[in-house]
Amino acid sequence: MSSPNPSQNYLLAALPAAEFEPLATHLELVSLRLGEMLYEPGGQLSHAYFPTTAIVSLHYVMASGASAESAGVGNEGIVGVSLFMGGNTTPSAAVVQTAGHAYRLDSHKLSQEFKRAGPMQQLLLRYTQALMTQMAQTAACNRHHSLEQQLCRWLLLTLDRLPSNDLIMTQELIANMLGVRREGITEAAGNLQRAGVISYRRGHIAVLDRAGLEGRVCECYAVVRTELSRLLSDVRYRQ
């Protein structure tokens, strides 16, 4: 896992070898810094990104400056679905939430690959549907669930995209993702720490008890997870 490898990304790993090989030479390894903006609202994308160890957050920033994440993308997906959906851009921004690596692919190459209507197209469309589920669930969760439940959901989704149990993440950043006040995160995280579920210090969060998180999270986490594995499980071609 330590040396970067395209097959750390689920979508790339799922491609049949015959499809992947010709693509491999066009994949460019990039290192994404925390806070880096992959694209601004309405901006043109020159590349699509397949994260391996990085995590990217798709979120909308309101006129007031307030923001809210609609979905996150990690090694299970791709950043830049609008490139093959035909819109080329979106009103959302894509910001690096966890520093790490990603493989990027020229937008023309991606579009060309998509148009071949092969396994890659199927994978991309299915992933896009999973992304829609994540967005719809975020909308419902924002409406009905408590800040603590949402924090648990967010932690679990992030954890699933990381090799370790340690997140490099300030409370302020989490608050921006969830679109809540930083103090709200302080309080909820404090509760979780007191319960022995997580432990944190300046800019680091360690998950000690994953089951504890799962016990506190709302149903939304399971819905997103289940739907992702349903959509992508039967399209894994390679080991």
Place this chain on the structure above:
Amino acid sequence: MSSPNPSQNYLLAALPAAEFEPLATHLELVSLRLGEMLYEPGGQLSHAYFPTTAIVSLHYVMASGASAESAGVGNEGIVGVSLFMGGNTTPSAAVVQTAGHAYRLDSHKLSQEFKRAGPMQQLLLRYTQALMTQMAQTAACNRHHSLEQQLCRWLLLTLDRLPSNDLIMTQELIANMLGVRREGITEAAGNLQRAGVISYRRGHIAVLDRAGLEGRVCECYAVVRTELSRLLSDVRYRQ
């Protein structure tokens, strides 16, 4: 407008004549009753629906019974994107929010049409991207905007899908869509009525002053509208 016609649906209307004609014989006019469930969460879809005068709401119902709409579909779109996205089903439900007509198309025929990779595919993908924008914006709006602003957004989006200014709609139903308390709608609608923007009686709402709504709505309405027209404006083939 009074006699049902497939080209009342934007997507069908946008198809080039050569593409539309062979499809026309497979389109079946159906009448959708208020409250009818087109598909249940996880259920299989036998048809896709192109609404003309009907409006369908996509929403998730939580374990607690609470619900929240993630997007609405009217004559600008299609119900059943999961049929061509490859998932066949979704965790959301589709419920008729405004009774009216729709043309339905057999799921195999739709899928077959999609695979031809012609104008229909492009239209469907672009519409799907617009749908994603609507979902993402709903998530952000649920987080940050007031009930009154959300009601205005919902009314405007619904209005855009209707030929008239009269909605047949109880406050209870709106509350279910927005995922708020019925009393909250009573209050917000009361304010709007006092301001002369709308007028209502048991199960009917008339919009008197569209500009008034637009003055009170949050930015989310414009984002969704603008994105929809951006994505679909350059793919209109027929008059």
Place this chain on the structure above:
DNA sequence: CATGTTATGTGCGCTACCGACCAGACAAGC
């Protein structure tokens, strides 16, 4: 026109979250 049903209006206490602060605590650089 009497009756049942469904839709709307109102009042209450309650809680989760917001906004605006300030204070302490840790990390890194000089």
Place this chain on the structure above:
DNA sequence: GCTTGTCTGGTCGGTAGCGCACATAACATG
């Protein structure tokens, strides 16, 4: 060492929206 910036902890008032319990009003039906 000391300083400076960043991160976390706590407080205090304010409020939007919830849950609940009703009261009233419009319509539909026989």
